[in-house]
Amino acid sequence: LKNQLLTDHGHNPLMKKVFDVYLCFLQKNQSEIALKNVFSALRALIYKFPSTFYEGRADMCSALCYEILKYCNSKLSSIRTEASQLLYFLMRNNFDYTGKKSFVRTHLQVIISVSQLIADVVGIGGTRFQQSLSIINNCANNDRIIKHTTFPSDVKDLTKRIRTVLMATAQMKEHENDPEMLVDLQYSLAKSYASTPELRKTWLDSMARIHVKNGDLSEAAMCYVHVAALVAEYLTRKGMI
Numbered sequence: 001l002k003n004q005l006l007t008d009h010g011h012n013p014l015m016k017k018v019f020d021v022y023l024c025f026l027q028k029n030q031s032e033i034a035l036k037n038v039f040s041a042l043r044a045l046i047y048k049f050p051s052t053f054y055e056g057r058a059d060m061c062s063a064l065c066y067e068i069l070k071y072c073n074s075k076l077s078s079i080r081t082e083a084s085q086l087l088y089f090l091m092r093n094n095f096d097y098t099g100k101k102s103f104v105r106t107h108l109q110v111i112i113s114v115s116q117l118i119a120d121v122v123g124i125g126g127t128r129f130q131q132s133l134s135i136i137n138n139c140a141n142n143d144r145i146i147k148h149t150t151f152p153s154d155v156k157d158l159t160k161r162i163r164t165v166l167m168a169t170a171q172m173k174e175h176e177n178d179p180e181m182l183v184d185l186q187y188s189l190a191k192s193y194a195s196t197p198e199l200r201k202t203w204l205d206s207m208a209r210i211h212v213k214n215g216d217l218s219e220a221a222m223c224y225v226h227v228a229a230l231v232a233e234y235l236t237r238k239g240m241i
Contacts, residue, residue: 010052010060019052019060026067035071035079039086046090050097053090054105061105064090066113072132073124080128084135092143095151103151107158108198114162115202118169125166133159165189179214183207197234201227
């Protein structure tokens with residue numbers, strides 16, 4: 001089935017069904033042993049079908065990053081370590097896939113996933129998650145094969161960006177009862193990602209939800225108009241409209 005699975009860079013109904021099975025294992029509660037085997041199986045899948053995650057649409061890479069990052073916050077240190085190493089493998093494999101140029105696809109999806117997880121998972125960004133970021137950094141620093149490439153510094157930059165998002169979120173938590181201050185902080189974060197449309201959209205969507213929650217529908221509408229303009233500009237630059 002390999003040829004069928006590789007059709008359209010892995011973006012086909014058969015691969016989607018296979019991937020959804022793997023994803024289901026991550027989304028349901030599993031034993032420690034079962035999870036370790038799932039992580040191992042995912043390494044094999046990523047290694048055999050890299051184009052599925054690094055070419056074309058980003059939906060599969062995005063979904064995988066989101067689920068792995070949740071396990072980087074696990075109460076079990078062994079699971080956190082395994083999840084961190086799997087995420088590192090996804091980045092490293094992406095770097096190799098581009099001919100050791102960059103791992104932009106994984107870099108971007110990890111940041112987007114962290115931004116989404118902040119709203120979805122209680123306690124994300126605490127000590128356990130910080131330890132996982134340190135494990136990823138250590139993996140990059142101790143990987144001799146790519147020691148003289150830009151990869152270790154790029155990984156360090158990624159973990160630094162994640163910590164920036166987490167710090168900004170901590171500030172938001174402090175001002176959660178001050179809607180205007182909260183939205184100002186969100187706006188600053190969205191503005192800092194002006195060069196990355198996907199991330200800017202993520203934070204504008206988050207701002208819109210806060211406005212809706214507070215009954216500020218005009219402000220929410222402005223956020224959505226801004227998102228629509230952002231998408232239109234991106235598609236125009238891509239020559240798609």
